[in-house]
């Protein structure tokens with residue numbers, strides 16, 4: 001899928017205080033557990049409140065006019081958490097799709113899932129497919145859900161897919177270019193993230209969008225994810241607006 005940029009924002013970049021708006025914002029929604037623990041609540045309550053923050057974020061991204069939002073909802077490493085937490089998170093994903101899908105569809109949101117699909121429980125895989133299928137012709141915000149996602153395993157799957165095509169004689173080794181690799185990743189057709197926001201003060205990628213983040217801007221926010229709100233989002237957008245992206249070159253003034 002590639003994104004259609006013919007959308008009019010309800011709030012302009014000037015209103016958010018940012019000079020230029022990122023096309024694609026990716027979120028590492030971190031800190032649910034710490035948010036809950038700090039309040040003497042079970043970690044699961046943090047995940048529940050995190051879902052509210054996600055709803056706010058999607059709404060706001062649509063209003064501001066961002067084209068693509070990617071959310072890191074469950075990493076390929078998160079399976080190593082206690083079974084009770086994993087099963088709560090699976091239930092939450094189910095409820096999110098079941099309760100929010102029709103609303104998101106009405107809002108013209110197009111959903112795409114990235115991450116490993118093999119070995120997923122059939123019920124979950126079917127729900128994810130349903131979300132993608134139902135919204136595939138929508139032209140509004142593109143919501144990319146990284147589920148069972150790991151950047152390294154995504155690159156491995158892409159490399160295996162291209163190797164098979166070379167073996168089959170469809171490609172030569174020289175055809176394996178940066179574009180060919182980008183096109184074999186789960187994110188094929190999407191622009192790379194301009195801005196990656198991670199909440200909760202941790203400053204690492206945790207295996208998120210390793211290839212795609214080559215020239216992303218990073219923004220780290222001290223708030224735990226359940227506290228992430230419109231004001232925090234606007235602050236990140238405004239910070240992005242003041243960044244100079246040089247892609248290894250020099251900015252105009254230095255030339």
Ligand code: IPE
Pocket residue numbers: 029030031032033034035073074075078089200
């Ligand atoms: C993010 O919050 C949600 C997922 C990883 C699924 P965490 O659960 O990682 O919360 P902390 O980092 O332990 O506080």
Ligand code: IPE
Pocket residue numbers: 028029030031072073074075078202204206
């Ligand atoms: C990254 O957060 C994964 C998601 C937000 C889904 P983690 O909490 O799993 O990352 P680490 O373990 O702190 O690196």
Ligand code: MG
Pocket residue numbers: 030031032
């Ligand atoms: Mg965490």
